[in-house]
Amino acid sequence: MSGIFLITVLVITGGAIAFIGDRLGTKIGKKRLSIFGLRPRHTSIVITIFTGIVITTLTFGVMAAASENVRTALFGMEKLNRTMQETRDSLLNTQADLAAAKDEQAQTDADLQHAKADVERLNKQQQSLEEEASLLQAGIDELEAAKAQLTALNEELTGTNKKLSADNEQLSADNKTLEDRTQQLRAGLITIREGDIAFRAGEIIASGVIHGNRNAEEVAADMDTLAALANRNVSARFGQDRSDEDIWIYRPEYEAAVEAIAKSHQDMVVRIVAAGNLVRGEEVRTSLELYPNSIIYRDKEFIIARPYDLGVGDDGEAEQTVMNFLKDVNFAATSKGILPDPIRGTVGVMEGAQFYEVVAQLRGQRGPVVLSAYANGNTDASGPLRLKINVERNVAN
Structure with a gap:
């Protein structure tokens, strides 16, 4: 709107000045006026030129007064060019900075991706470390429990050690006694070899x-x-x-x-x-x-029976038969629980009269006979086993 107004003012002003200049030139031409000693025709030309100058000057003056842009175009063009050049340079620098910023942004994005990957890796490592920490804590708890058990065991061992120390002192005293007896035994080796052994x-x-x-x-x-x-x-x-x-x-x-x-x-x-x-x-x-x-055999309890086949029937055969039968009786009684004599291995006693009585019953007999043994009184594990032996003919044969 301001531009239209300015053009309108300039047109009106230029027309007015041209009209005034024309009228002035006409009057001067009619009156044949002379300026600066010039001919009237030349004076009219000068007036026309002056009028054009005035129009141009006034036009620029009005435009300069009415528009800052015109003033800038007329008086600040070089400054404007410099400003524009500086602006272009600044724009180029800004564009370069923008490109660098974009590159930096791209690098930052890449670094951010790497950082995210590192964060994810660190999270996994943290999770792994937490799991290891849990395992370590469980191990620590087990070690604490084991430590408590070891402490209790150590206390128990301490008590046992004290008891063993007391036993060791007793054993040391007994060992001293045994050493003394060993010396006596060594001194009596000859006596043992050559002396009268009672037991x-x-x-x-x-x-x-x-x-x-x-x-x-x-x-x-x-x-x-x-x-x-x-x-x-x-x-x-x-x-x-x-x-x-x-x-x-x-x-x-x-x-x-x-x-x-x-x-x-x-x-x-x-x-x-x-x-x-x-x-x-x-x-x-x-x-x-x-x-x-305990009671092994009750009175008159059956112990064992054995069949024999006598051939000759003399004293030697009869005695050997009785001896063999007594060995079987001894084995049976020992197997049942009577304690044998550690030296002879026997468990019973038999009077000589009874022995020869049985031998006498077998003397002169031939053929099959059966010897049977019975307990003569209650007999416990300590013995001795007293016997009653019966001699019978083997009727079945």
């Missing part, structure tokens, strides 16, 4: 049945009585008086035997046997043997 190793010195399921004091009293019996048997065998202290029994073995008998619900057969060959004059070393006791 062989393993031979029963004394035996008896001690009732079980009682207090330890009562059992110990019976054990002392059995030890006194053993001492009397040793004195009788050696032919000299000996005190109870001469019967040496390992103290822990003695105490263990008392405790076992006291706790047993059965009576026990106790044997005091020689721990080695005993020579007249030396200390009697013994050991203890315990066996549960």
